Amino acid sequence: MHDMGCAITDKALLDVQSLSVHFGSVSDPVRAVDGVDFHIFPGEIVALVGESGSGKSISALSLARLIPEPAGRIVDGRIIFQGLEVLKLKSSELRKLRGARIAYIFQEPATSLNPVYTVGWQIGEAIRLHRKGVKVKAEVAKLLAAVGLPDPARAAGAYPHELSGGMQQRAMIAMALACNPDLLVADEPTTALDVTVQKQILDLLVELREKRGLSILLITHNLGIVANVADRVYVMNNGKIVESGETKTVLRTPQHEYTRKLLKAVPRLHKTA
Amino acid sequence: MNELLQVENVSVRYGALEAVRGVSLVLAAGETLGLVGESGCGKSSLGRAVLALEPVAAGRVMFDGNSVTALKGAALKQFRRQAQMVFQDPFGSLNPRMSVGSAIEEVLFVHGIGASRTTRRDRAAELFRDVGLDENWLGRYPHEFSGGQRQRIGIARALALEPKLLVADEPVSALDVSVQADIIQLLKRIQRARGLAYLFIGHDLAVVREMSDRIAVMFKGEIVETGTSDQVCDNPQHSYTQKLLSAVPDIDKALA
Ligand SMILES: Nc1ncnc2c1ncn2[C@@H]1O[C@H](COP(=O)(O)OP(=O)(O)OP(=O)(O)O)[C@@H](O)[C@H]1O
Ligand SMILES: Nc1ncnc2c1ncn2[C@@H]1O[C@H](COP(=O)(O)OP(=O)(O)OP(=O)(O)O)[C@@H](O)[C@H]1O
Ligand SMILES: [Mg+2]
Ligand SMILES: [Mg+2]
Numbered sequence: 001m002h003d004m005g006c007a008i009t010d011k012a013l014l015d016v017q018s019l020s021v022h023f024g025s026v027s028d029p030v031r032a033v034d035g036v037d038f039h040i041f042p043g044e045i046v047a048l049v050g051e052s053g054s055g056k057s058i059s060a061l062s063l064a065r066l067i068p069e070p071a072g073r074i075v076d077g078r079i080i081f082q083g084l085e086v087l088k089l090k091s092s093e094l095r096k097l098r099g100a101r102i103a104y105i106f107q108e109p110a111t112s113l114n115p116v117y118t119v120g121w122q123i124g125e126a127i128r129l130h131r132k133g134v135k136v137k138a139e140v141a142k143l144l145a146a147v148g149l150p151d152p153a154r155a156a157g158a159y160p161h162e163l164s165g166g167m168q169q170r171a172m173i174a175m176a177l178a179c180n181p182d183l184l185v186a187d188e189p190t191t192a193l194d195v196t197v198q199k200q201i202l203d204l205l206v207e208l209r210e211k212r213g214l215s216i217l218l219i220t221h222n223l224g225i226v227a228n229v230a231d232r233v234y235v236m237n238n239g240k241i242v243e244s245g246e247t248k249t250v251l252r253t254p255q256h257e258y259t260r261k262l263l264k265a266v267p268r269l270h271k272t273a
Numbered sequence: 274m275n276e277l278l279q280v281e282n283v284s285v286r287y288g289a290l291e292a293v294r295g296v297s298l299v300l301a302a303g304e305t306l307g308l309v310g311e312s313g314c315g316k317s318s319l320g321r322a323v324l325a326l327e328p329v330a331a332g333r334v335m336f337d338g339n340s341v342t343a344l345k346g347a348a349l350k351q352f353r354r355q356a357q358m359v360f361q362d363p364f365g366s367l368n369p370r371m372s373v374g375s376a377i378e379e380v381l382f383v384h385g386i387g388a389s390r391t392t393r394r395d396r397a398a399e400l401f402r403d404v405g406l407d408e409n410w411l412g413r414y415p416h417e418f419s420g421g422q423r424q425r426i427g428i429a430r431a432l433a434l435e436p437k438l439l440v441a442d443e444p445v446s447a448l449d450v451s452v453q454a455d456i457i458q459l460l461k462r463i464q465r466a467r468g469l470a471y472l473f474i475g476h477d478l479a480v481v482r483e484m485s486d487r488i489a490v491m492f493k494g495e496i497v498e499t500g501t502s503d504q505v506c507d508n509p510q511h512s513y514t515q516k517l518l519s520a521v522p523d524i525d526k527a528l529a
Contacts, residue, residue: 023417052421052452068416107420107447110362150313162287165361165443166312166476188420191446192361194312194476195520202522221421221449222477224522252528265450267479269506269521 012039012080013183013215014063019077021058021067032058034239035076040183043213045206047226047247049262050236056219057107059236060185063217064102065094082182100130103181105189107219109172113160119171120144120156126178143174148200165192173201177208184208187219202229223266227251235259277302277470278323278438282332285318292318294494295332302437303468307485307502309475309517315494316474317361320440323472324356325349336438354384357436359444361474363427367415373426374401374411380433400429403459405452421447428456432463440472445480457484478521482506490514 019036022029033055040046048056061067062074065086079086081102089097106112114122123143124136131139144152147170160168169192176184186205190198206229208214218230226233226247233250235243235258243256254260278300285293293315300306308316321327323334325341334341336352344352360366368376377397378390387393398408404425415423424447431439441460445453457480463469475481481488481502488505490498490513498511509515 050449052425052447052449053419057419071417108362108364108423111364164313164317170312188447192312192443192476194310194517195478195522196516197312198476199520199522221447221453222522223450224524224527227524227527228522248528251524262449262451265454266524267450267454267477267483268525269479269482269518 011041013042013044013082014040014217015078015080016059016063017078017080019059019062019079020075021055021062021072022075023072029075031239032072033062036236036239036241038234038241038244040215040217042182042215043209044232045209045216045218045230047230047233048217048219048236049221049223049226049233050242051238051258052221054236055239056236057187060104060187060217060219063183063185064098064104065089066098066104099126099179099181101181102183102185103176103179105169105173105176105184105186107187109168109192110160110165112172113168113175115160117159118156119158119160119163123156123171123175123178126175130179139178140174143178144171146177146204147171147174148197149174166194166197169193170197170201181214183215183217185217185219188221189218190220190222190225198225205229223251223263235262275302276300276335277304277337278472279335280319280323280332281335283319283322283329283334284331285315285322285327286330291330292494293322296491296494296496297332298489298496298499300438300470300472302470303464304487305464305471305473305485307473307475307481307488308491309478309481309488310491311493311513312476314491316491317442319491320358320442320472320474324358324440325352326358350384354434355436356438356440357431357434359427359431359439359441361442363420363423363447364415366427367423367430369415372412372414373418377411377430377433380430384434386434396433397429400433403432404429405455421449421452424448425452425456435467436469438470438472440474442474443476444473446476453480460484478506478518490517 016038019033021033023032024030120140123140127134127136127139141152144155149155149170190201230247233247234241237258243259276299280298282295282297284295310316322329374397378393381387381393387396401408406425445456473484485502488502489496492513498514509518
């Protein structure tokens with residue numbers, strides 16, 4: 001065996017090292033992400049949890065360099081995805097990475113879907129771009145049904161504003177899966193879904209991991225979801241990762257004060273004495 | 274009757290689609306009614322109809338004894354001040370070209386609250402602190418915040434006018450459980466102090482239970498079950514409610 005650092009880079013699908021992202025002025029920046037390390041192995045579901053505003057979304061967006069520049073700047077670190085140095089890629093190489101290999105379910109679907117195209121057209125476009133030879137219309141219908149939309153034909157013909165919050169979220173999920181990615185970055189993918197549809201979506205993601213070896217970075221505030229689906233978890237607070245490990249170990253025996261505070265605040269449906 | 278809000282047989286249509294079908298409910302001052310249900314069953318449509326942000330195809334909404342649909346001019350403006358909404362999509366409900374501080378100050382100005390610019394600015398800062406945001410960020414634009422921060426800005430803006438009724442559409446879904454608990458306490462504190470009534474729409478049943486006196490369960494445009502929070506959560510009657518309760522991802526079971 002090699003030493004640990006080397007082994008991770010060799011075997012991991014994604015390896016992020018001392019990533020820092022700043023916003024605002026250079027002299028007094030907002031340190032949104034402040035020296036973060038994490039990795040994901042092929043077929044792994046890794047959760048990223050933490051305080052609102054702690055840098056989860058910005059860390060996730062950095063992976064395919066989707067940070068709004070020049071306001072935001074990756075000032076330090078390495079991102080190695082499938083052996084590629086993401087921070088050194090040319091824009092043509094980046095375009096190939098986005099969508100095709102790393103797909104995103106963005107946190108706010110209403111603002112990520114294009115308001116002037118129907119949902120079916122947008123999902124179809126993702127298929128046309130990334131999966132040559134696939135029958136577009138049939139695949140769109142299949143995806144919309146897979147994410148639990150009760151009337152896929154109506155959803156396909158609808159503009160985003162004609163769908164409810166949770167239907168938009170499911171359209172967003174279908175669009176991300178349309179690209180057939182290797183890594184799915186799912187930023188709060190089920191917040192607008194009732195728990196029965198939520199369960200259906202989580203089952204779908206787990207199935208894609210089993211069948212295709214899809215790797216998933218799952219950002220969520222719902223520790224019940226983390227406990228049920230994630231292999232490992234990273235806990236973020238104030239731009240830094242404060243704790244990480246096997247999901248059950250971290251949630252059963254949290255070491256960091258912030259993780260303990262978080263676990264204490266989990267709302268329970270049925271009060272136990 | 275001294276109900277603050279009475280919804281009587283309200284229907285909402287989008288073309289051929291009847292999203293809300295003959296829904297009736299009542300809400301008293303100082304009370305919280307939780308509204309849960311399948312994604313796409315019509316909760317947001319109903320919430321918007323209550324606030325006259327969506328036309329009703331049938332039925333009526335009564336607020337303080339007056340029909341909301343008939344309101345015009347000064348009376349409508351007065352209603353807009355007293356009945357506020359926290360939107361499900363915070364980004365879409367914020368003006369991207371205005372700093373969030375200016376947006377809150379403008380709401381106050383339009384409704385004639387705060388004698389001077391300084392008092393309005395102080396009030397905006399106070400609201401920001403209340404929802405756990407740094408008042409030094411009032412000059413930032415909506416896109417410069419995280420999802421959960423934007424959600425709290427929506428709450429701050431809705432509370433700015435000290436409404437009597439707040440329709441809160443998934444108001445804490447983007448918050449970590451610790452901040453979420455703080456916001457729930459804030460909403461309850463304001464309710465006790467001012468008798469504010471909440472129509473609280475949510476998917477997290479534990480949160481809805483914690484917030485609500487009563488819960489209404491909606492399914493395919495209709496209310497299929499109503500009861501006290503304890504009744505609905507401990508002894509659900511409708512099969513959809515039972516299905517819903519059994520699908521909650523349980524952290525304790527997963528870790529056991
Ligand atoms: N464009 C921007 N300009 C300035 N600051 C920004 C910008 N975008 C994000 N930030 C700040 O960076 C920090 C991290 O934001 P991020 O969106 O990563 O948080 P998050 O962990 O995803 O939070 P949430 O759970 O609320 O979505 C926040 O404090 C946010 O205010
Ligand atoms: N502007 C619109 N035009 C056409 N149809 C609409 C419009 N707004 C909502 N709908 C439809 O009305 C139905 C109810 O939507 P609504 O947003 O009220 O659901 P919801 O219960 O809030 O769902 P969610 O929990 O997913 O937010 C859905 O089928 C939706 O597609
Ligand atoms: Mg986020
Ligand atoms: Mg809704």
